[in-house]
Amino acid sequence: MDDNTTQIPTLADTGDVVEAWNDAIFYTDQSGVVVESNDVRLNYLPRTSLKNAFFWNVLALETRSLKETLKRFPPFNIHEISCCDGRSFLMRIIPLPETVAQEGGYVVIATDNQPMEALYESYEERLEDNITAWSDSITLFNAFFDMALDATFLIDDAGTIIAANTAAQKQHSRPEQGLSGEDFRRLLGKRFHAAILNAMHTIQAGKIWTETIVAIDGDGEGFPVEATLRKISFTDYSLFQLILHDLSEHLELQEDLQDQKAEVKEKEIALRQVIKSVEEERKEIREQLTSQVKKQMLPALERITTSDTPAVREGYKTVIEDQLVDLASESSGEFDSELLRLSPREMEVCQLIQLGRSGKEIAELLNMSFETVQTHRKNIRKKLGLRGRKASLFTYLRQKPSLV
Structure with a gap:
């Protein structure tokens, strides 16, 4: 140039x-x-x-x-x-x-x-994907939120309810209005307001605060709940998730269980009294039997051994048999003679087995070990001729007249 x-x-x-x-x-x-x-x-x-x-x-x-x-x-x-x-x-x-x-x-x-x-197409696709993902997330959140069985609320920093699931609406809302926009404190008994407000100010993100409190239903009635508070932090603000789990049914079940325990205890006391009475009655009967044996049967046995005449011995044998039958009849109108072979303790075990008590219960009621109860059961089966047979002792005794 x-x-x-x-x-x-x-x-x-x-x-x-x-x-x-x-x-x-x-x-x-x-x-x-x-x-x-x-x-x-x-x-x-x-x-x-x-x-x-x-x-x-x-x-x-x-x-x-x-x-x-x-x-x-x-x-x-x-x-x-x-x-x-x-x-x-x-x-x-x-x-x-x-x-x-x-x-x-x-x-x-x-x-x-x-x-x-x-780049524009890429960002457009990514934006569409993000919008779709966000929409799907909202749909999924709403599904989980509404399917929760417990009353669940989303609350802002000011304590205003911004969302409530179906269970919450059913449990806490008034017929004429919903819960959104309401002050969350209307859900709780007044004496619990300070505690939960303090929890909202002090709880950290991701942490959980739990307390048993009284909640207020849509009719203004109080009922016990387990309250769970969780803080959810976003970029510029925070929300709180409040879950109120109704404890009414749980407490009713606890009360029913306590009533049942008290009833069982009363029956146990009554059963102990029955067993004590039976033992006293058995002791009295045994004393009567002992006296009768000494006064009537032993002399007859002595005469059998000293007499040389067969007819006399046969006569005393008949007397002894009649006495045994009379003794059995006196102790119980339908008493089974097979049970005469049992000891008083074995009779007590049979009585409780006939009533359907388990081995553990029998051991506790008779103040003996479970192993001792099992030993008595074996001896009873042997004396009653049940050894080697499939029939259970409970079934056998249930077929007999009441032993109590």
């Missing part, structure tokens, strides 16, 4: 910033002829030589002169240029100031639109 040619600074003179751009940058003279570029080309534009080429031809702008080009694409504005195969790029024409080029000139910047379009 001669001295009269407009001097355009080289890319190095404009600094490293320009070199770092991925845009196609063209420096032109005052007539629009490209005199310098950063060697970046848009690969979908026609490959034309830059030597003495007008920038509108290099960029396929379909204009024939600088005047037409500047009129169609005013300087400083950003223009989207559509070209080959549906591709497009952004173009900006910037006139050079006199401090840079005394004779004038232009900087033409062409930016490939494809990365921007791809």
